[in-house]
Amino acid sequence: MAYNSILDWVKFTDPMTSSGYPYGDVYNLPYDIGYKIWELISGLIAWLIDLIVPGNEVSTFLTETPLLTNLLSITLMVVVIFAVGFIVNLTMIWEERKVLGRMMDRRATRVGPLGYFQNLADGLKTFLKENITPSSADKKGYMWALTILIGTSVLLAFMIPLSGRWFIVDYRTGLLILFGLFAIAPFMILVAGWSQNNKYTLLGGMRAAAQMISYEVPMLIIFASVALMAGSLNINDIVNAQHEYMWYIIPQFLGFIVFIIAAIAEAERIPFDLPEAEAELVEGWQTEYSGMK
Amino acid sequence: MADMWVTMGPQHPFSHGLWTLKVRVDGEVVKDAIPVIGYLHRGWEKECENRTYPLIIPMADRLCYSASMTWSHVYCKVVEEAMGIELSDRAKYLRVVADEICRLQSHLMWLAAMGTDLGNLTVFLWALREREFFLDLNVKLCGQRLTTNYPRLGGVRNDMPYFFERDCMRAVNRFEKVLWEIIGLTDESSIFLSRMRDVGVISRKDAANYGLTGPTMRGCGVDFDVRRDDPYCNYDLLDWEVPVCKEGDAYARYKVRIEEMFQSCEIIRQAMAKLDSIPKTDPIRVKAPRNVPAGTHFARVEDPRGESLMYLVSDGTDRPYRLKVRSPIFVNVSASKHLVQGVRIADIPAIMGTIDMCLGETDR
Numbered sequence: 103m104a105y106n107s108i109l110d111w112v113k114f115t116d117p118m119t120s121s122g123y124p125y126g127d128v129y130n131l132p133y134d135i136g137y138k139i140w141e142l143i144s145g146l147i148a149w150l151i152d153l154i155v156p157g158n159e160v161s162t163f164l165t166e167t168p169l170l171t172n173l174l175s176i177t178l179m180v181v182v183i184f185a186v187g188f189i190v191n192l193t194m195i196w197e198e199r200k201v202l203g204r205m206m207d208r209r210a211t212r213v214g215p216l217g218y219f220q221n222l223a224d225g226l227k228t229f230l231k232e233n234i235t236p237s238s239a240d241k242k243g244y245m246w247a248l249t250i251l252i253g254t255s256v257l258l259a260f261m262i263p264l265s266g267r268w269f270i271v272d273y274r275t276g277l278l279i280l281f282g283l284f285a286i287a288p289f290m291i292l293v294a295g296w297s298q299n300n301k302y303t304l305l306g307g308m309r310a311a312a313q314m315i316s317y318e319v320p321m322l323i324i325f326a327s328v329a330l331m332a333g334s335l336n337i338n339d340i341v342n343a344q345h346e347y348m349w350y351i352i353p354q355f356l357g358f359i360v361f362i363i364a365a366i367a368e369a370e371r372i373p374f375d376l377p378e379a380e381a382e383l384v385e386g387w388q389t390e391y392s393g394m395k
Numbered sequence: 396m397a398d399m400w401v402t403m404g405p406q407h408p409f410s411h412g413l414w415t416l417k418v419r420v421d422g423e424v425v426k427d428a429i430p431v432i433g434y435l436h437r438g439w440e441k442e443c444e445n446r447t448y449p450l451i452i453p454m455a456d457r458l459c460y461s462a463s464m465t466w467s468h469v470y471c472k473v474v475e476e477a478m479g480i481e482l483s484d485r486a487k488y489l490r491v492v493a494d495e496i497c498r499l500q501s502h503l504m505w506l507a508a509m510g511t512d513l514g515n516l517t518v519f520l521w522a523l524r525e526r527e528f529f530l531d532l533n534v535k536l537c538g539q540r541l542t543t544n545y546p547r548l549g550g551v552r553n554d555m556p557y558f559f560e561r562d563c564m565r566a567v568n569r570f571e572k573v574l575w576e577i578i579g580l581t582d583e584s585s586i587f588l589s590r591m592r593d594v595g596v597i598s599r600k601d602a603a604n605y606g607l608t609g610p611t612m613r614g615c616g617v618d619f620d621v622r623r624d625d626p627y628c629n630y631d632l633l634d635w636e637v638p639v640c641k642e643g644d645a646y647a648r649y650k651v652r653i654e655e656m657f658q659s660c661e662i663i664r665q666a667m668a669k670l671d672s673i674p675k676t677d678p679i680r681v682k683a684p685r686n687v688p689a690g691t692h693f694a695r696v697e698d699p700r701g702e703s704l705m706y707l708v709s710d711g712t713d714r715p716y717r718l719k720v721r722s723p724i725f726v727n728v729s730a731s732k733h734l735v736q737g738v739r740i741a742d743i744p745a746i747m748g749t750i751d752m753c754l755g756e757t758d759r
Contacts, residue, residue, distance in 0.1 A: 206520040301401045305740065372514055373586055
């Protein structure tokens with residue numbers, strides 16, 4: 103095979119035809135994107151090396167090894183998923199701030215083009231803040247309650263199947279695991295509020311726990327109705343059932359509205375911001391957490 | 396859960412200044428409250444005894460940053476009564492205009508603070524946006540945004556600048572329309588109504604016993620306003636109404652203040668018409684003597700927060716022997732124990748917000 107131009111190195115083949123394709127006969131879009139990015143990178147490197155040392159082994163190793171292509175495609179796929187999640191998150195916060203600013207007749211975000219980098223600047227500022235642990239706080243509870251809280255939230259994100267064959271958990275009672283993880287958060291908030299040894303945080307923690315537990319009841323009912331419709335507690339089965347039948351948002355429209363309201367309450371946003379209660383409890387259970395905590 | 400004392404303040408989002416409200420709570424229900432003030436005590440009254448009479452006017456501005464005009468007004472009024480000076484009509488109406496501009500911007504400041512207390516940032520920003528127009532009027536008339544230093548013993552510092560009447564009418568006419576937009580944010584919000592109604596109720600009798608004044612008193616059915624019932628500066632020649640509500644809760648105090656803003660616009664409009672009919676040759680300032688004859692005098696005006704009163708003891712020299720300030724908030728805050736009895740912690744900002752705390756005049 104003659105490698106004359108760069109196009110010979112960067113082939114953009116269909117990943118399903120390659121020998122190392124890990125998903126059988128199911129098409130996987132994130133893998134495809136990762137595969138194409140790796141093909142571009144490896145092709146460029148191989149082309150450059152081939153320009154200097156024509157006919158070497160490294161160039162062909164980079165482009166032709168199925169195991170290497172497979173591994174790096176999956177790595178790039180994870181990077182792409184994280185990047186997309188990050189950008190979507192950033193864009194949504196930016197959008198909300200812009201709309202709020204327009205409503206309140208003020209400038210919303212100012213850093214970067216259209217103020218898009220304001221969130222990055224704010225995040226950087228928060229990273230540079232000093233980390234203060236109150237001397238009277240219970241150190242273990244203070245540190246670990248928040249760690250477990252964030253940990254369970256991130257674990258919840260991993261329970262979501264991203265495509266037909268890209269998931270981490272495929273278990274018969276996946277929904278129950280999800281709910282178990284969900285139920286940890288109120289207790290951790292209570293511990294966090296208690297461990298800071300501050301009356302505001304204690305009251306805020308109690309309020310947060312009470313509110314989150316009470317809004318979990320309607321959420322559980324909605325989840326149960328979805329599970330009943332799909333006839334399974336497996337999240338992948340629920341997703342597939344929607345693919346075959348129709349989106350459950352249509353038959354379960356009432357449930358969808360209740361879920362949105364309950365989700366807002368769980369996230370402690372206005373008008374469900376009792377636990378945070380800026381006016382009377384300073385910042386609720388987060389009062390003593392400083393810096394990036 | 397056993398009772399516990401929660402110290403809210405002195406650095407707390409709800410306190411709007413440096414003061415502490417110690418509340419005894421049983422879970423979320425407030426059982427008892429003790430207001431602690433005095434963090435901002437500057438020895439104002441003692442300091443006045445070492446200054447000549449004209450030098451106290453800028454100090455009176457510093458009693459309350461958002462009601463500086465009425466405080467310097469009450470000081471000038473008590474000294475003028477002691478000196479036996481009668482103001483010219485033009486000076487009187489100029490003081491009326493400046494007082495009402497001050498009342499408008501003070502009430503807008505209160506509305507903005509009320510918005511943040513209830514978590515409504517839109518009200519905060521919209522009210523402060525409208526307040527800028529009245530601060531601009533202050534700049535045109537007095538040369539300062541907040542600490543105006545406008546009244547003088549025997550009159551005011553300067554006449555209206557060119558085009559002030561036009562600017563003032565524009566601001567007032569515009570404001571009467573825009574205030575309805577802000578009311579739409581509050582009165583049409585069920586969250587706002589449910590948080591303001593039936594909290595912090597105080598009866599007519601209790602209000603009288605605590606000595607409450609101002610919108611706090613008029614919110615519980617007492618029909619009293621110093622501007623109408625003990626008139627000064629020709630307020631009795633103007634046609635306006637005193638808003639009164641009977642409920643006595645936080646929402647009634649809110650309604651009284653909103654209605655007062657409309658009435659202030661009306662007063663400014665009429666005072667401007669009166670100023671038009673007074674010839675420009677009318678003096679804005681009468682010469683005041685250096686010394687005040689010995690005796691005791693007091694004067695009171697209607698502050699945005701209540702009835703502000705000054706009591707002057709003079710000994711015939713050019714410095715006051717004693718100058719006592721009766722601060723409306725100092726009296727009103729004493730009712731906080733009664734107001735927050737039995738409510739939830741979440742209601743405390745809504746209730747104390749309607750008192751409209753200003754610590755400069757409270758601690759003096």
